[in-house]
Amino acid sequence: xxxxxxxxxxxxxxxxxxxxxxxxxxxxxxxxxxxxxxxxxxxxxxxxxxxxxxxxxxxxxxxxxxxxxxxxxxxxxxxxxxxxxxxxxxxxxxxxxxxxxxxxxxxxxxxxxxxxxxxxxxxxxxxxxxxxxxxxxxxxxxxxxxxxxxxxxxxxxxxxxxxxxxxxxxxxxxxxxxxxxxxxxxxxxxxxxxxxxxxxxxxxxxxxxxxxxxxxxxxxxxxxxxxxxxxxxxxxxxxxxxxxxxxxxxxxxxxxxxxxxxxxxxxxxxxxxxxxxxxxxxxxxxxxxx
Amino acid sequence: xxxxxxxxxxxxxxxxxxxxxxxxxxxxxxxxxxxxxxxxxxxxxxxxxxxxxxxxxxxxxxxxxxxxxxxxxxxxxxxxxxxxxxxxxxxxxxxxxxxxxxxxxxxxxxxxxxxxxxxxxxxxxxxxxxxxxxxxxxxxxxxxxxxxxxxxxxxxxxxxxxxxxxxxxxxxxxxxxxxxxxxxxxxxxxxxxxxxxxxxxxxxxxxxxxxxxxxxxxxxxxxxxxxxxxxxxxxxxxxxxxxxxxxxxxxxxxxxxxxxxxxxxxxxxxxxxxxxxxxxxxxxxxxxxxxxxxxxxxxxxxxxxxxxxxxxxxxxxxxxxxxxxxxxxxxxxxxxxxxxxxxxxxxxxxx
Numbered sequence: 325x326x327x328x329x330x331x332x333x334x335x336x337x338x339x340x341x342x343x344x345x346x347x348x349x350x351x352x353x354x355x356x357x358x359x360x361x362x363x364x365x366x367x368x369x370x371x372x373x374x375x376x377x378x379x380x381x382x383x384x385x386x387x388x389x390x391x392x393x394x395x396x397x398x399x400x401x402x403x404x405x406x407x408x409x410x411x412x413x414x415x416x417x418x419x420x421x422x423x424x425x426x427x428x429x430x431x432x433x434x435x436x437x438x439x440x441x442x443x444x445x446x447x448x449x450x451x452x453x454x455x456x457x458x459x460x461x462x463x464x465x466x467x468x469x470x471x472x473x474x475x476x477x478x479x480x481x482x483x484x485x486x487x488x489x490x491x492x493x494x495x496x497x498x499x500x501x502x503x504x505x506x507x508x509x510x511x512x513x514x515x516x517x518x519x520x521x522x523x524x525x526x527x528x529x530x531x532x533x534x535x536x537x538x539x540x541x542x543x544x545x546x547x548x549x550x551x552x553x554x555x556x557x558x559x560x561x562x563x564x565x566x567x568x569x570x571x572x573x574x575x576x577x578x579x580x581x582x583x584x585x586x587x588x589x590x591x592x593x594x595x596x597x598x599x600x601x602x603x604x605x606x607x608x609x610x611x612x613x614x
Numbered sequence: 615x616x617x618x619x620x621x622x623x624x625x626x627x628x629x630x631x632x633x634x635x636x637x638x639x640x641x642x643x644x645x646x647x648x649x650x651x652x653x654x655x656x657x658x659x660x661x662x663x664x665x666x667x668x669x670x671x672x673x674x675x676x677x678x679x680x681x682x683x684x685x686x687x688x689x690x691x692x693x694x695x696x697x698x699x700x701x702x703x704x705x706x707x708x709x710x711x712x713x714x715x716x717x718x719x720x721x722x723x724x725x726x727x728x729x730x731x732x733x734x735x736x737x738x739x740x741x742x743x744x745x746x747x748x749x750x751x752x753x754x755x756x757x758x759x760x761x762x763x764x765x766x767x768x769x770x771x772x773x774x775x776x777x778x779x780x781x782x783x784x785x786x787x788x789x790x791x792x793x794x795x796x797x798x799x800x801x802x803x804x805x806x807x808x809x810x811x812x813x814x815x816x817x818x819x820x821x822x823x824x825x826x827x828x829x830x831x832x833x834x835x836x837x838x839x840x841x842x843x844x845x846x847x848x849x850x851x852x853x854x855x856x857x858x859x860x861x862x863x864x865x866x867x868x869x870x871x872x873x874x875x876x877x878x879x880x881x882x883x884x885x886x887x888x889x890x891x892x893x894x895x896x897x898x899x900x901x902x903x904x905x906x907x908x909x910x911x912x913x914x915x916x917x918x919x920x921x922x923x924x925x926x927x928x929x930x931x932x933x934x935x936x937x938x939x940x941x942x943x944x945x946x947x948x949x950x951x952x953x954x955x956x957x958x959x960x961x962x963x964x965x
Contacts, residue, residue: 510689526705
C-alpha cells in the first residue's frame, strides 16, 4: 500500500469558499463536456434525431451503413473540402510569417538596449487594444483600391493584426533570458545575427511554439474578416464556408451536415489545444515570474 | 601569451558621479595569475568586463600584448571568459558548448573534435561530451565553462567569480585545480573574486580594490606582511586584523614609533594593527588586560574574542587551549608584529 503523507495541520479544514469554487468548476466543466458530446453526437444524426432525441446516441445513419454521411455532405456539397485546403495554407503561412517577423523584432526591442525601445514596445502593445472590428471598413476600402480584396489581402491583414500580440508575448521571453549568454556568445565571436539564430532563438523555442499555436487557433476561427474580404467561393476559409452553409442549410433542413461542418471547424483546434495545453500554459506564464 | 596593461582606465555608470573604476593602472606580465579582490561594488567585475570588451572604457586605455584593444570588440581581443553562472548554452551538448568558438572561427570538423576531446580529457569531461548542461552537476558545469575557455588557447583568461556557485568543499578542490591548470598552460589570467582566501591562495599577485580605486597590488605575502593602508590591513587575513586607535604619545608597551614614522605622521592619531596570531597571552598584570567573551574552537586553532576597554579583540591561540569564557588574560604584541597607520590618511607609516 502506498504511503499517504499527512497534510499540513489546518489544510484539512472545511472552507465554504473552496467548496463553492469546486462546485462551480465542476458545473462549468460538465456543461462544456455536455455541449461537446452534443456536437459530436449530432454530427452523426439525421435532422429528425437532432430535434426529437437531442441527447441520444446517433443510430439512423449507422443503421443505413453510412455513418459519415453528414461529413461527406459538408465536405463535398458545402465546399468544406476546398475550404480546408485554403484554411490550412492561409492560417499556416500567416502564423509562420507573423512569428518570423515578430521574433527578430521582439529580440531587437528587448536586447539591443536602443534608446526608446521600451516606448516602442508599448506602442506595439497598444495595437493589441485596438478592436479590429473598428478598422474593418477602412481596411477593406484601402485594400480593394489596390485589388487586394481577396485571400492575399486577407493574409496581409491577418499577419498585421497578429503582430502586436506576438511581439508582446515574445518580448517577455527574450527579456527572461540571461544577459551572460549573449556576452558569452560575443566573446566566442558570434555576430549579432548568429547569436540570435544559434543561441537566443533555440532558447525562446517555448515562446515561439506558444505564439504559433495561439495565432493558429485565433486565425483558424476568424470569421468577420473572412466574410468581408472573400467573395470568390474557391478562396473560402472554413469559417467563411460555414457561414454560407448556415444560410443554405436552414432552407434545406440539412442540420446534420451543418453540425458536421461545425465539428470540422471546432475539433482540429480543440485537439491541437488539448495536445499542447501544457506547452501553452508554461509559455504564457514564463517571463512573468522569476 | 601576452601581458595585460590598464592605463588610467576609467568607467562611469549612467547617473552616478563617482566612477565605478577610477584611473586603474595595472601591469600584468605574461603568464601571471592576477587576482582582483574587494568587497561588492568595488569595481573588480567592471574592470574585468572592460578588459573583456563587454563594458566601454570612458577614459584611459587597455592593452593586451602589443595591441591597444580599448576599442576592439570582444571577439577580436583573443580572450576567453568564465562567467560566474557559467553561461553555458543550455540547448547545446557539452561538446558543442566547448567547440562553439572553434565552429564560428571556421575550423573544420575533425580538428574541432580533436581539440574539444583534448580539452575534455584535461578536465575529466570526456564521458559527458554528449550531455546537455542541465544533466551535469555544478562542478561539471564549472569545468565545461573552463573547457570552453581553454580550448581557444587565448592570450588571456578572464574569470569572474567562477567558484562562487560551488559548495564549500568543491570550491577548495576546484581552486587548486584551476591554479595548477593555469600554471601548466602558462596563460595570463585575470581572476575576480570577493573571497580573500581564494585571492591569497591562487594569485601570483593580488590587486585589492575599493570603491573603484586600486588600493594595493602585491604578492599574497606582501599584502599580508605589509598592507599599504588600513583598508587592505582589515580586508586581507581571516579573522581580520585588530585595528586599535591610539595617539602617538600613548602607544601600548612594545609598540613605538621610529623618528621617520613620527615625521611622516600627519596628525596626532595612530592606528595600530595587530593580527590575531600576533598576540602573546601573558598574566593580566603584564599586558593589556582583557576578558574572554567567546571561545571559538576549530580544533587546529582557537579564536578568543576578548573584551578590552575600547572594543573587542580577536586572538588566535593553539587549538585545544584551556581558555574558558570569563577568563581574565593579559595581551601583549609580539615583537615587530604591529602594523602602524596614520589615522588621518589611513596610509601605512614607513617601516
